[in-house]
Amino acid sequence: MLVHEDTVPAVLYATLTSWPVATLAAILLAVQWYRLRNSGVSRFFTLTLVWHRYFDQLRAIPTVGYSAPILSYITAFRFNADGHKLLQQGYETYKPGLFKIATWDHWYVTATGPQLVEDVSKAPEDVLSMRNGMYYFFQTGYTMGPKVMHNPYHIPLIRSQLTRRVAVVVDDIHQEVVAAFNSAIKFEKGLEWTPLFSQSNTTMEEIFCRINNRVFIGAPKYLDEDYQKLNIEFALDVVLRAGKIRRFPKFLHPIVGPFLTRLPTQLRRQTKHLEPIIEARRRLLKDHGDNWDKPNDMLTWLMDAAEGEELSTTNIARRILVLNFASLHTSSKTFTYALYDLAAHPQYLQPLREEIEAVVASDGWTKAAMSKMYKVDSFLRESQRVHGVNVGNMRRIVLKPFTFSNGITVPPGTVVACSTRGMHHDGANFDHPDVFDAFRFADLPKEEFAKHQMVSTSTEHLAFGHGLHSCPGRFFVATELKIMLAHIVITYDVKFNEGQEYPPDRFAGEQVSPGVAAIMFRRRRMTD
Known part of the structure; x- marks a missing residue:
């Protein structure tokens, strides 16, 4: 279940006030009324009382757009294309505080201001549930499989093994970055x-x-074209197909979900790719125990940590798919923004080059070197701040009544999130917040910079979330991003195509994607 049974009144209210098809809501209401009428008058009035209490609690939160049962459909429809505008309007009007927006199937309550963000970040999982929020938004039960939510044993592996492994794979990542860009950028003879x-x-x-996947499963499978295509398709599919499933009433999800997902087919393909590797490792483990050169990668960690039915080859293959989804979807968009910023602000190229070359000459491509690339780190963090891939972040499902520090209580069944873009563009948090200042954080005193590294979270900087559920893979992702930016800066000159300007963002609800643009690459001229 997405929420506890005691949230039924909340879900029903969300259904009636945010549904795109009013007739379906009317049918639901009629059926429920008929069931209640035949189950006893007292039960009917009890549920009605609970229902109105829920309504009264939400009434205390101001609304952006329409809140009336029929007119709210207009706001829900607008949220798809203009969610960023509605969220920014709410932020500017009600900060610090709460506001709500009607979407297709729930009220989207947004927290603004450092204290309310802190409230969300510190709330326990059994009160404000990040896991249920992810389950709902990505429709995990249909797009990934229900066990992924109910037994997320891969997350501790990311926090522990993967984070520790970063220190020893920096050179491997660098080698792969060099090879990947050499393959992707095809210079033609006679063209500069x-x-x-x-x-x-x-x-x-x-x-x-x-x-x-060089770190997840190792060579040579990570270079397989079909394997790469599958994992990329899966990452995009989860977002697109989850959005389609959410368009339907919750009671129809079990019917439409299996038809709208391609998970069974994708899982068969993934298992076909990984089964030979998994079975070979199992044979070696059976024959030699721990006395063999066991790969120190994510696939091995999953095999060691899995229990019960999760030990099956198919379920281990599923986890690799899920890990690729988690890392590909946001990382690729984040770096695309950084690349656009590099093309739009060529004045930062030379100081970046000077820092990178000095650090690499001293420490090589190592974790120590990454920690000394202050300007590179600041450039990426600033790009995250200015753009970001979510207007809203830290999405939670309320499982038990939750009272914010301002005294307002949100009832079970409500979706709560924080206004990422609003916080990132607030003059109270950052000087000249709408200006891209690449070295904003690098120019801070060294002791202050430690609090503003790319991997650091705060109530003002929410790119990786904040608090109990900060992104567990951010240390690995930040290392990848820094190596990629460093390689491009010291290897190429970059610019937008002739006549091309910074492309406008594309929005869908609270999600943000970079617009499409042609970035031009040239082998770096060493006369600078």
């Missing part, structure tokens, strides 16, 4: 500049897929 991303962001996803 060559384009990348002229059609879509697929190239960046391919690069990340190569790098991630």
Whole structure:
């Protein structure tokens, strides 16, 4: 279940006030009324009382757009294309505080201001549930499989083994970055500049897929074209198909979900790719115990940690799919923004080059070197701040009544999130918040910079979330991003195509994607 049984009144209210098809809501109401009328008058009035209490609690939260049962459909429809505008309007009008927006099937309550963000970040999982929020938004039960939510044993592996492994795979990641860009950027004889991303962001996803899976499963499978294509398709499919499933009433999800997902087919393909590797490792483990050169990668960690039915080859293959989804979808968009910023602000190229070359000459491509690339780190963090891939972040489902520090209580069944873009563009949090200042954080005193590294979270900087459920893979992702940016800066000159300006963002609800643009690459001229 997405929420506890005691949230039924909340879900029913959300159904009646945010449904795109009013007739379906009327049918639901009629059926429920008939069931209640025949189960006893007292039960009917009890549920009605609970229902009105829920309504009264939400009434205390101001609304952006319409809140009336029929007119709210207009706001729900508008949220698809203009969610960023509605969220920004709410932020500017009600900060610090709460506001709500009607979407197709729930009220979207947004917290603004450092204290309310802190409230969300510190709330326990059994009160404000991140896991249920992810389950709902990505429709995990249909797009990934219900066990992924109910037994997310891969998350502790990311926090522990993968984070510790970063220190010893920096050189491996660098080698793969070099190889990936050499393959992606095809210079033609007689042409000084060559384009990348002229059609879509697929190239960046391919690069990340190569790098991630060198660490996830090792050679040579990570270079397999069909394997890469499958994992990239899956990452996109989860978002697109989950959105389609959410268009339907919750009671129809079990019917439409299996038809709208391609998980069974994708899982068979993934298992076909990984089964020979998994079975070979199992044979070696059976024959030699721990006395063999066991690969120190994510696949091994999953095999060691899995229990019960999760030990099956198919379920281990499923976890690798899920890990690729988690790392590909946001990382590729984040780096695309950084690349656009590099092309739009060429004045930062030379100081970045000077820092990178000095650090690499001293420490090579190591974790120590990454920690000394202050300007690179600041450039990426600032790009995250200005753009970001979510207007709203830290999405939670309320499982038990939750009272914010301002005294307002939100009832079970409500979706709560924080206004990421609003916080990132608030003059109270950042000087000149709408200006891209690449070295904003690098120019801070060293002791202050430690609090503003790319992997650091705060109530003002929510790119990786904040608090109990900060992104567990951010240390790995930040290392990848820094190596990629460093390689490009010291290897190429970059610019937008002739006549091309910074492309406008594309919005869908609270999600943000970079617009399509052609970035031109040229082998760096060493006269600078």
